[in-house]
Amino acid sequence: MMLPIFIFTLLFATLSNASVSDFCVADTSLPDTPSGYPCKKVSKVTVNDFVYSGLGVAGNTSNIIKAAVTPAFDAQFPGVNGLGISLARLDIAVGGVVPMHTHPGASEVLIVIQGSICAGFISSANGVYFKTLNKGDIMVFPQGLLHFQINSGKSRVLAFVGFSSPSPGLQILDFALFANSLPSELVEKTTFLDDAQVKKLKGVLGGTN
Numbered sequence: 001m002m003l004p005i006f007i008f009t010l011l012f013a014t015l016s017n018a019s020v021s022d023f024c025v026a027d028t029s030l031p032d033t034p035s036g037y038p039c040k041k042v043s044k045v046t047v048n049d050f051v052y053s054g055l056g057v058a059g060n061t062s063n064i065i066k067a068a069v070t071p072a073f074d075a076q077f078p079g080v081n082g083l084g085i086s087l088a089r090l091d092i093a094v095g096g097v098v099p100m101h102t103h104p105g106a107s108e109v110l111i112v113i114q115g116s117i118c119a120g121f122i123s124s125a126n127g128v129y130f131k132t133l134n135k136g137d138i139m140v141f142p143q144g145l146l147h148f149q150i151n152s153g154k155s156r157v158l159a160f161v162g163f164s165s166p167s168p169g170l171q172i173l174d175f176a177l178f179a180n181s182l183p184s185e186l187v188e189k190t191t192f193l194d195d196a197q198v199k200k201l202k203g204v205l206g207g208t209n
Contacts, residue, residue: 025049026074026081026166036166037074037081050079055089055160064204066096066151074166086166090149092117092157098149099174106168108141110161116153122146146173179205 025045026037040049052072059068070089074081090110092098100122110119112133120130121141132152133139141147143164151157177191178201187198202208 023079024082026078028075028078032075032167037078039082040078052077052079055087058158059089059091061091061093061096061156065099066093067091067098067149069098073163073168080166083166084164086163086168088161088163090157090159090161092149092151092159094151094154094156096151096157099172100146100148101170101172102144102146103141103163103165103168103170104144106163106165107143108147108161108163108168109138110141110149110159111138112136113158113160115151115155115157115159117157117159118150118152120148174201175205178202178207181208183209 021039023045024036024039027040028037030038054076055070055072057070059070061068068091070091072080072087072089074086077086080086086106090098092115110117110133112135114135117133118130119133119139119141120128122128123142123145131139149157149159177187178198184195184198184202187193187202188195191198193201
């Protein structure tokens, strides 16, 4: 009987002495770490750390995908550090697309504010789930799964997305495959594309070799 009592007492003492903080505002002057940014000293925290105004301006969609993502992650919005949440603004011009991509560190929720989006994801069992979303519609994309958004209408799209991490990460499949320095023959073997197509895509997306 003494051992369980000893373990309980030790656990209680450990929990009683644990440091509990209301928040951990990111100190972005220090390097980011796998567990997030170090905490800013509370004496230096202000209300501005908990307010972010960067999502009120449309992103620049003058690019190859005709889309822009404006993040409010811990690097831009220090107050979300350590809270398991973040946001972003999504602008997609007519004919624009956010290609297949993943967020390794977070699930995503999207809400359409303006326009129409064809959005979907592929499960690890190769199940495909996609739907046209209109103003007010919401869709969730589970963590780590390939997903996409396409402007399926005739007007500019505006949407906001929420993430279950202050730093969700991003890897766009097309750029991962073709905007790199892997020799073309290796990309061809792993994608089953011919040499001309791989070299064309590398040229378009900035890859080499």
